Amino acid sequence: xxxxxxxxxxxxxxxxxxxxxxxxxxxxxxxxxxxxxxxxxxxxxxxxxxxxxxxxxxxxxxxxxxxxxxxxxxxxxxxxxxxxxxxxxxxxxxxxxxxxxxxxxxxxxxxxxxxxxxxxxxxxxxxxxxxxxxxxxxxxxxxxxxxxxxxxxxxxxxxxxxxxxxxxxxxxxxxxxxxxxxxxxxxxxxxxxxxxxxxxxxxxxxxxxxxxxxxxxxxxxxxxxxxxxxxxxxxxxx
Amino acid sequence: xxxxxxxxxxxxxxxxxxxxxxxxxxxxxxxxxxxxxxxxxxxxxxxxxxxxxxxxxxxxxxxxxxxxxxxxxxxxxxxxxxxxxxxxxxxxxxxxxxxxxxxxxxxxxxxxxxxxxxxxxxxxxxxxxxxxxxxxxxxxxxxxxxxxxxxxxxxxxxxxxxxxxxxxxxxxxxxxxxxxxxxxxxxxxxxxxxxxxxxxxxxxxxxxxxxxxxxxxxxxxxxxxxxxxxxxxxxx
Amino acid sequence: xxxxxxxxxxxxxxxxxxxxxxxxxxxxxxxxxxxxxxxxxxxxxxxxxxxxxxxxxxxxxxxxxxxxxxxxxxxxxxxxxxxxxxxxxxxxxxxxxxxxxxxxxxxxxxxxxxxxxxxxxxxxxxxxxxxxxxxxxxxxxxxxxxxxxxxxxxxxxxxxxxxxxxxxxxxxxxxxxxxxxxxxxxxxxxxxxxxxxxxxxxxxxxxxxxxxxxxxxxxxxxxxxx
Numbered sequence: 001x002x003x004x005x006x007x008x009x010x011x012x013x014x015x016x017x018x019x020x021x022x023x024x025x026x027x028x029x030x031x032x033x034x035x036x037x038x039x040x041x042x043x044x045x046x047x048x049x050x051x052x053x054x055x056x057x058x059x060x061x062x063x064x065x066x067x068x069x070x071x072x073x074x075x076x077x078x079x080x081x082x083x084x085x086x087x088x089x090x091x092x093x094x095x096x097x098x099x100x101x102x103x104x105x106x107x108x109x110x111x112x113x114x115x116x117x118x119x120x121x122x123x124x125x126x127x128x129x130x131x132x133x134x135x136x137x138x139x140x141x142x143x144x145x146x147x148x149x150x151x152x153x154x155x156x157x158x159x160x161x162x163x164x165x166x167x168x169x170x171x172x173x174x175x176x177x178x179x180x181x182x183x184x185x186x187x188x189x190x191x192x193x194x195x196x197x198x199x200x201x202x203x204x205x206x207x208x209x210x211x212x213x214x215x216x217x218x219x220x221x222x223x224x225x226x227x228x229x230x231x232x233x234x235x236x237x238x
Numbered sequence: 239x240x241x242x243x244x245x246x247x248x249x250x251x252x253x254x255x256x257x258x259x260x261x262x263x264x265x266x267x268x269x270x271x272x273x274x275x276x277x278x279x280x281x282x283x284x285x286x287x288x289x290x291x292x293x294x295x296x297x298x299x300x301x302x303x304x305x306x307x308x309x310x311x312x313x314x315x316x317x318x319x320x321x322x323x324x325x326x327x328x329x330x331x332x333x334x335x336x337x338x339x340x341x342x343x344x345x346x347x348x349x350x351x352x353x354x355x356x357x358x359x360x361x362x363x364x365x366x367x368x369x370x371x372x373x374x375x376x377x378x379x380x381x382x383x384x385x386x387x388x389x390x391x392x393x394x395x396x397x398x399x400x401x402x403x404x405x406x407x408x409x410x411x412x413x414x415x416x417x418x419x420x421x422x423x424x425x426x427x428x429x430x431x432x433x434x435x436x437x438x439x440x441x442x443x444x445x446x447x448x449x450x451x452x453x454x455x456x457x458x459x460x461x462x463x464x465x466x467x468x469x470x471x472x473x474x
Numbered sequence: 475x476x477x478x479x480x481x482x483x484x485x486x487x488x489x490x491x492x493x494x495x496x497x498x499x500x501x502x503x504x505x506x507x508x509x510x511x512x513x514x515x516x517x518x519x520x521x522x523x524x525x526x527x528x529x530x531x532x533x534x535x536x537x538x539x540x541x542x543x544x545x546x547x548x549x550x551x552x553x554x555x556x557x558x559x560x561x562x563x564x565x566x567x568x569x570x571x572x573x574x575x576x577x578x579x580x581x582x583x584x585x586x587x588x589x590x591x592x593x594x595x596x597x598x599x600x601x602x603x604x605x606x607x608x609x610x611x612x613x614x615x616x617x618x619x620x621x622x623x624x625x626x627x628x629x630x631x632x633x634x635x636x637x638x639x640x641x642x643x644x645x646x647x648x649x650x651x652x653x654x655x656x657x658x659x660x661x662x663x664x665x666x667x668x669x670x671x672x673x674x675x676x677x678x679x680x681x682x683x684x685x686x687x688x689x690x691x692x693x694x695x696x697x698x699x700x
Contacts, residue, residue, distance in 0.1 A: 089556030
């Protein structure tokens with residue numbers, strides 16, 4: 001019986017080597033309900049690789065990821081269910097409408113009532129009026145909303161978002177923040193990679209600076225962003 | 239921190255050297271087999287002197303099939319154990335194997351033409367070696383086309399296993415074809431009714447080629463390990 | 475197990491729906507097959523051999539090339555917008571993903587064959603007669619096998635720079651055999667030979683199907699999972 005002692009996600013000692021490059025050199029992460037970790041760091045630090053390992057798309061060279069106590073591995077597709085991952089790309093099919101794309105995902109996840117789940121997601125992201133359109137005809141901002149709808153459709157408890165605020169205007173960003181906040185209040189946890197810490201500062205409970213494949217700094221988010229910036233600089237160059 | 243790296247490189251060098259040693263011994267043995275075949279083995283009545291190439295032909299075919307089977311088996315092991323060295327070993331076996339099959343495919347027609355009056359027949363041995371050659375070429379082409387080492391190892395292993403499973407079907411197909419279309423009777427070199435002197439020479443040649451295979455693969459594998467040790471300084 | 479089949483059907487249905495929307499790949503493969511038939515027709519010597527003798531070879535070479543052209547569609551479509559990640563993120567067994575792609579490919583290949591066969595009858599003026607059901611059955615038996623292998627290989631080929639070249643190089647050594655057996659069976663069918671003369675070839679085809687379909691379902695995960 002896998003034990004999780006309250007942890008939604010537990011990643012221990014993650015290493016990842018690509019050819020001759022050590023992209024991750026021992027990363028730890030633990031998420032409990034309500035946790036929101038903002039991950040920042042220079043380009044090439046390994047942020048996207050970390051997210052993909054947590055999502056189960058990439059196998060770590062060493063270390064493991066446990067989701068609600070279950071190891072993430074090839075032979076256990078069910079372990080992936082609580083994860084919602086938003087990569088840079090939309091993962092939408094050009095030849096299907098937004099609605100058809102979402103219904104497909106609902107069926108893949110075996111949701112009890114695909115039509116209802118899709119309707120709810122479209123309403124939450126305010127996409128109902130464009131649901132019959134193909135992804136190609138959507139603006140970048142709307143496409144990002146469609147991608148979010150797809151990622152969150154199955155009500156995941158663990159949200160892994162790679163730069164979700166890209167392409168969103170101020171109103172869109174506000175809507176996203178309140179969406180995420182309500183999910184966090186409902187017991188979900190979230191890891192959010194961003195280049196603009198200001199966008200995620202208020203939402204975050206912790207902030208992690210990833211550099212050279214490991215945490216240069218991983219602290220509770222407290223105080224104001226302006227006070228954090230020097231600590232961040234120090235961590236990178238210290 | 240630097241210790242594992244030095245050990246790896248040293249081990250690789252030793253392996254290459256040992257492999258070269260075995261190969262040299264095998265080549266010397268091969269020279270001996272040639273002498274044996276030309277000087278101490280009776281000439282075959284119907285086919286004459288040209289038949290002697292059979293002592294080169296059959297073992298080369300055997301070696302390429304051996305090389306291919308090993309690629310297949312090591313591929314299964316790789317997908318199970320995921321040890322990158324297994325992938326390097328399979329690659330070495332494939333490179334040596336493709337060489338042996340080229341030898342077989344060039345000597346085959348040279349032998350067939352004067353004896354059977356035709357460059358090629360679709361008999362079991364030639365057909366199998368031809369397809370093993372195609373599979374090797376596909377294997378090496380796929381490896382050349384994939385840049386990520388992990389992906390390359392995985393894909394090669396899948397191809398190696400699929401190829402291994404294909405081989406029995408080639409056998410079955412040739413067998414079925416032969417039972418339905420009886421071929422003109424030609425010398426069946428693999429029949430046990432060979433006189434002792436010929437059998438002895440054939441066996442000696444097979445052993446020599448197997449030794450050559452072992453030597454060449456060991457050398458190649460040692461080289462691959464060495465390159466890997468040099469390219470990944472802080473990985474085991 | 476039942477869930478895997480359901481998921482496979484969901485994936486296959488998605489592929490088929492998308493293809494019916496767009497139709498580019500389907501039409502291209504069909505036109506390609508028609509053109510191959512035309513090339514065969516123009517390159518034969520009409521005085522030498524009656525068309526019916528060439529029929530099995532022409533038909534099967536055409537089927538084979540058209541299938542290769544059609545097979546790359548399945549995974550090219552998943553490269554757009556990182557859609558493959560979407561499939562891999564879901565709690566779907568990798569064998570089910572394979573099965574779904576395979577079924578869509580099979581439907582696709584069957585559609586191209588369904589157009590090619592009548593075209594062949596028309597161009598070559600061949601009377602299939604009572605051999606038609608047998609030929610359809612043989613086509614199904616052969617396609618089941620090589621489409622499975624082709625699905626796995628196209629998943630790999632699509633990750634290389636020249637997928638259209640890589641797929642034939644990988645697939646043809648595996649495809650030659652079911653095609654060869656299908657040609658033997660088709661020739662005998664057109665000749666009106668009794669079923670017992672075909673049995674050996676059909677059995678080989680069936681064995682190939684069972685073995686490779688099983689192997690492909692099991693091995694597909696190694697291709698798509700990093």
